[in-house]
Amino acid sequence: MIPAMPATSSTARKGSARQVSVSALRFGRLAAMGAVAALILFAGVWGSWGTAQHVMLAKGREAGTVRVTGCSGSTCAGPFTPVSAGARARARVELPESVAVRKGQTYDVVLKPGTSEAVRSGPAGILYAWVPLGGALLLASVVVAGGMRLTRVAWVLGLSGVGLLTAAFVAVQ
Missing domain, CATH: 2.40.50 (OB fold (Dihydrolipoamide Acetyltransferase, E2P))
Structure with a gap:
């Protein structure tokens, strides 16, 4: 091979195979962490609904x-x-x-x-019933920030959880 010749196609294939594997791993991480975050949020809603249904659908x-x-x-x-x-x-x-x-x-x-x-019942009862969801929002924000690297979404989830927990604390006093 002459030094001035372009790289062979085997070198190009090795680089593209690596890109594909990195992309597949990145997608797998996003899918797994997205599923974990969705499961946490679902569990928060499920835990809250047992009490919230009686208060909200009175x-x-x-x-x-x-x-x-x-x-x-x-x-x-x-x-x-x-x-x-x-x-x-x-x-x-x-x-x-x-x-x-x-x-x-x-x-x-x-x-x-x-x-x-x-x-x-009333505002205090509604907010207190949704406290498990507030905790789930906080936990999901950590998963979204660390596992999915979506910091803005994580901040929205975390601040929503803190807001819900704070409002419930103030309302029941």
Whole structure:
């Protein structure tokens, strides 16, 4: 081979094969991390929906107020005073996961169908129900930033999570 001749086609093929493998690995990483981030967000929605459905879709459910008379462990209880049509008074209903619930205070609640379990309603109840999604947004932002290298999207996810958690904290106080 004469030194001034262009490179052979075998050298060109080696370079393009490397580019293809690097591109395939990059796509695989993006797909895997995208699937992990989507799974985290789905789990956050799934975890929130169990409580949020009762608060957000309250039409036809028993709504009223609970005056908290006592707390033990992770539940607080008190008498239920109905506000909605078709609701009946109850001597005792429970508020599980008693966050920012104080003895002697009255709270707006919605009863879960067929139980004596109450869920806080109104803006505080809605925001508190979506707290698991706020945590999922924060976790997904780390996956998106580190695994997918999409920093702007990660910032949006992270700040959304922080905003949701902060709003829930302020609302339940």
